[in-house]
Amino acid sequence: MAASAPALEALPTITAVRMRPADLQSLDQEIYEGLDSYTRDDLARCRLDWIRQAVEHHLAGSPIFQRLCAAQGFSVHDLRTIEDLARVPLLSSGMFKKRAVTSAAVGAVKECTSSGTQGSKSIVRRDRRTLERFAGSVVHGMTHFFGKAERRQAFVLGPSTEEAGDLWFSYSLSLANMLYDTDFFVREGKLQLAALLDALRDLDPEIETPLIVAPPSLLLDLCDWLDASHTRVELANAYAITAGGWKRRANEVVDREELAARVARCLAIPAERQRDFFNMVELNTVIFECEHHRKHVPPWLEVIVRRPTDLAAARPGEQGILTYLDPTATSFPCFILSDDFGAISHAPCPCGRRGTTMQLDRRMTGIEERGCGLKMDRYSDATGGKRP
DSSP, rough: OOOOBBBOOSSOOOOGSSOOOSSSHHHHHHHHHOOTTOOSSSSSHHHHHHHHHHHHHHHHHHHHHHHHHHHHHGGGHHHHSSSGGGGGGGEETTTHHOOOOOOSSSSSSEEOOOOOOOOSSEEEEHHHHHHHHHHHHHHHHHHHOOOSSHHHHHEEEEEHHHHTBBHHHHHHGGGGGTSSSSOOOOETTOOOHHHHHHHHTTTTTOOOEEEEEEEEHHHHHHHHHHHHHHHOOEEEEEEEEEEOOOGGGGGOOOHHHHHHHHHHHOOOOOOOGEEEEETTOOOOOOEOOOSSOEEOOOTOEEEEEEEETTBBBBTTTTOOOEEEEEEEEEOOOOOOEEEEEEEEOSSSSSSOOOOOOEEEEEEHHHHHHHHHHHHHHHHHSSOOOOOO
C-alpha cells in the first residue's frame, strides 16, 4: 500500500490564477479551455480514453480499487468501447463513511467531509490537482451556462472559504469568489438576512449580473423573511443559484415550482434565471443546469443509470440508481454508486446544447440503499478495515 500523503491544515486556496496546471493534459485542456463542450460530437472517444487512464491510475494507487477489480475479474483492457464503461467497478458512496478510500496522491491532501445528516459523515481525501480540477469544473460550467459579463457580483448564503473549513458543501458554495466579487452572509454560523438586504439595495448599478447562491432552504428563509416584512427586491437581471438538498430540514421541503414562484415574487427573478446545480462530496465535478432546467453532464463525466434489482445498465429514460465515472480525481477512485434515483437522456435540449442530460428524482430508501450498497461493498472487508 502506498504511503499516505501528509494532510493539509486547511483547504488550499484555489484562485483563477492557479486554475491552469503547468503540465496541461488533454483532460485539463477540456476542463479549463474547452469552449465547445456541448456542441462537439467527438468527445465520447476522449471520455473513454480519460476514464481508461483514470482506471489505470487508481489500479496502481488504490488497494481498495485493486481488490474490487480483482474480485470482479475486471481489467483496464476490458475498456474498448463506450459501452464497456458500464463494467468499471463502483464504490458505493457509503464506503467513504466506513473506510479511507485513497489513491496515490501528489503532495498534501485534504479531508473533505459531508454534512452527515444520516448519522455518519463521508470523508473524501483530495490532493491539490483533484481540488483544482473540481474548481475547474465550476469555472467550466459558469462559462458555458452563464456566458461572460464585465461586472458580476455574487451574494452567497453560506460561509466564506475560511469559515467553511472541511465541510464540502459550504466550501463548494464559497468557490464563487474565484470568479466574481463575492460577499458571504453566513457569519459565525448565522444567516445575516438584514445585511444581505442592505447589500442588495446598495448594489452598484454597474453590476450587470448579481448572483444569489444558496442552498434551497436558506433561499426559502430569505423569501419568508421578505414576505414577513412585506418587502420586495427587484432583481430581474439576477440569477438565483441553488445547490444541495434540504439536509436536516427535510420536514420543510417545498417543491421546485413553489420555490421558483416565491423567488419570482420576492426577488423578481424569472424561473429561467433560477438554476439548480448538482454535486456530492464523493463526486469531483459540478453538473450545471440550463435555462430549461435540464442538468447537462460535462463531456469528461460518464453517468450510467443502473437497475436496483441487478445493477445492470438501464436504458436512457429509465429510472434507476445514478452512478458516476469521474476521471478528474487523482487522490481517490471517483467511480461512484450514489444514493440517488434518476434518469438520463440523450434527446436534444431546447437550449441547443447536445450530449447527456440528467434528471435527479429522489434519494434511495434505507432498504434500497442497504441492498445496493452491500452489493458493491461485499469485497471491501478485504481492503484494510475501517477508517482509522
